[in-house]
Amino acid sequence: MSGGNDLWVIVPAHQEEERITGTLRALAAQRDRDFTLLVVDNASSDRTGAIARRFAVDAPFPVEVIDEPEKGVGCAVDSGFRHAIERGATLLARTDADCLPRPGWTAAARAAMTDRPGPTLVCGRIVARRDEHGPLGRAGFSALVRLAALFGRLRPAHARRNGYLAPYRMHAGNNMAVTADLYLACGGMPRRPSPTDRLFLNRVRRQTDRIVHCRAMVVENSTRRLRAYGIRGTARWYLDQGSGGRGDDPR
Numbered sequence: 001m002s003g004g005n006d007l008w009v010i011v012p013a014h015q016e017e018e019r020i021t022g023t024l025r026a027l028a029a030q031r032d033r034d035f036t037l038l039v040v041d042n043a044s045s046d047r048t049g050a051i052a053r054r055f056a057v058d059a060p061f062p063v064e065v066i067d068e069p070e071k072g073v074g075c076a077v078d079s080g081f082r083h084a085i086e087r088g089a090t091l092l093a094r095t096d097a098d099c100l101p102r103p104g105w106t107a108a109a110r111a112a113m114t115d116r117p118g119p120t121l122v123c124g125r126i127v128a129r130r131d132e133h134g135p136l137g138r139a140g141f142s143a144l145v146r147l148a149a150l151f152g153r154l155r156p157a158h159a160r161r162n163g164y165l166a167p168y169r170m171h172a173g174n175n176m177a178v179t180a181d182l183y184l185a186c187g188g189m190p191r192r193p194s195p196t197d198r199l200f201l202n203r204v205r206r207q208t209d210r211i212v213h214c215r216a217m218v219v220e221n222s223t224r225r226l227r228a229y230g231i232r233g234t235a236r237w238y239l240d241q242g243s244g245g246r247g248d249d250p251r
Helices: 020-028 048-058 073-086 105-114 135-154 180-185 197-205 224-243
Strands: 007-013 036-041 063-067 091-094 121-128 176-179 211-221
Touching: 007 020, 007 048, 007 073, 007 105, 020 036, 020 048, 036 048, 036 073, 048 063, 063 073, 073 091, 073 180, 091 105, 091 180, 105 121, 105 176, 105 211, 176 180, 197 211
Parallel strands: 007 036, 007 091, 036 063, 121 211
Antiparallel strands: 091 176, 121 176
16 A cells, blocks of 8 residues: 655665564554555565565554665665655655664654755765674674764865865664755765765765764664674775775766
8 A cells, every 4th residue: 555645765675574574563563654665675585575565564654665686785776766756755754674773763763854944965874773682792892883973074085175065973874864855966876885874975965065973863773783793894884885995976
């Protein structure tokens, strides 16, 4: 089913049958449920899409599920955002299928975009999921995010003298919101594999200085990379997200 809500929440998902139920339940627990949910099944071969479609039957808000056969988070996000805009969305929020938005997430995203007239990008706050690691793991995750943000701010290529209208601050794609007008004006999410968050932020920085950080917009982020890659591997991934070690956007 679908609706005419101005706010759409986009969730790209690839091979997430083990975690997407938690994300869907977290969205169903939002205090502001006046939105349409769009799940983008990104070439999954497991039950990701089926789980989302089953959830749609009794969901407390309209839900759509679309398929994006081209692999890559950038492709899934861009297709999802453009689909939502074509269906009438003016406000867009995104999280990922292994994340848990806290109950005030959609309300905070809506308020941050509507309290300020004009095109706006909102960056929320990410913390580690409490069900995946203990206090030490969560502290390590927070330290890695802060380190990546610091490297991003210090990187010469991100300086405002390079034509950017706003200072650089690391933007987490799994906790963001953007007005539809700004999304289209900046050219959308780069259609490529991860990392895309930094590239998208820099596209926005060339369009506007209206980039706000909302501490009330909180998402619990999966720390599974710590298990898969260890501290060093995870640090390299976050430093690439924040400082842009490879693959700068040519735009």
